[in-house]
Amino acid sequence: MVATAEDMAQVLRAALAPTQLEVLDESAAHAGHAGAGPQPYGTHFRIRIASPQFAGLSRVAQHRLVYDPLRQMITQGVHAIAIEVLPPVHPAATPSSLQAPPSQSS
DSSP, X not given: OOOOHHHHHHXXXXXXXXXXXXXXXXXXXXXXXXXXXXSSSSSEEEEEEEOGGGTTOOHHHHHHHHHHHHHHHHHTTOOEEEEEEOOOOOTTOOGGGGSOOOOOOO
């Protein structure tokens, strides 16, 4: 079974109820490197995630919470996972307040 970014996202949503989640398959950028598979997908991923479950935990403990539910995928061929734990979004923040300010052009 080749892992997909959507497969990982579903597992992480179920396990960690993230407030923010982005899973990127960066496998194509690692073609020819150690652990790269025959296809340009399914081996190297980047996960950007925020979850209330990370509160008060060390970075190592936060990363373990991400790795643990993905363990089966790792044993089935995922070679590398880069994890970026994002700061939690304040509950009062609205989607419009999270957008970048409009660019000012002269």
